[in-house]
Amino acid sequence: MEPVAWDVLLAxxxxxxxGAVSPGxxxxxxxxxxMIGGRxxxxxCALGHGLGFGLYAGxxxxxxxxxxxxxxxxxxxxxxxxxxxxxxxxxSMWNANHDALFNEDLGSSAQGFAEGFAIAFFNPKIALFxxxxxxxxxxxxxxxxxxxxxxxxxxxxxxxWYMLVALVLTGSTWLDQLKHRAALIHRLxxxxxxxxxxxxxxxx
Numbered sequence: 001m002e003p004v005a006w007d008v009l010l011a012x013x014x015x016x017x018x019g020a021v022s023p024g025x026x027x028x029x030x031x032x033x034x035m036i037g038g039r040x041x042x043x044x045c046a047l048g049h050g051l052g053f054g055l056y057a058g059x060x061x062x063x064x065x066x067x068x069x070x071x072x073x074x075x076x077x078x079x080x081x082x083x084x085x086x087x088x089x090x091x092s093m094w095n096a097n098h099d100a101l102f103n104e105d106l107g108s109s110a111q112g113f114a115e116g117f118a119i120a121f122f123n124p125k126i127a128l129f130x131x132x133x134x135x136x137x138x139x140x141x142x143x144x145x146x147x148x149x150x151x152x153x154x155x156x157x158x159x160x161w162y163m164l165v166a167l168v169l170t171g172s173t174w175l176d177q178l179k180h181r182a183a184l185i186h187r188l189x190x191x192x193x194x195x196x197x198x199x200x201x202x203x204x
Contacts, residue, residue: 042166050159
């Protein structure tokens with residue numbers, strides 16, 4: 001059995017961690033689901049996001065670079081889908097009924113998981129980030145185990161980080177303060193999502 005490329009895992013893990021802790025739309029979606037549905041929905045959102053990110057990491061390792069080189073129109077289509085999703089999320093958050101926001105009927109574990117997965121998997125910035133960075137650390141002669149390990153590492157770091165965000169917020173005074181400022185948070189989130197989509201559209 002060929003050894004795992006630990007130097008690649010260390011470099012990739014560092015990149016994954018820095019990417020996860022950087023504030024952005026993903027963090028705001030996890031916060032939103034934690035505010036609406038509490039700990040369980042926030043954790044499920046984190047797991048969904050980790051799965052979406054992990055799939056992207058796996059694709060980047062196993063062939064996303066090839067896709068960019070050989071089928072740029074397919075990748076452009078994925079970018080446009082991501083932009084549309086970010087725009088729709090922004091619109092729904094800007095126009096949310098904040099008076100009824102914390103009605104328990106509005107939240108569910110399935111909703112949290114779905115939103116977490118979607119904001120990760122259909123976020124073209126994540127694909128661009130992974131391709132741009134992993135292309136610098138991956139080795140052409142990496143064995144199958146090392147490639148799989150990179151994808152799993154990305155999934156684990158991403159999911160664990162956002163789970164910690166959801167768990168730490170639940171039951172704390174921070175969550176109560178966030179609830180009181182729900183309208184402001186949602187509209188700031190909408191602006192960030194729209195800005196994200198616009199920045200991608202200008203490069204497509």
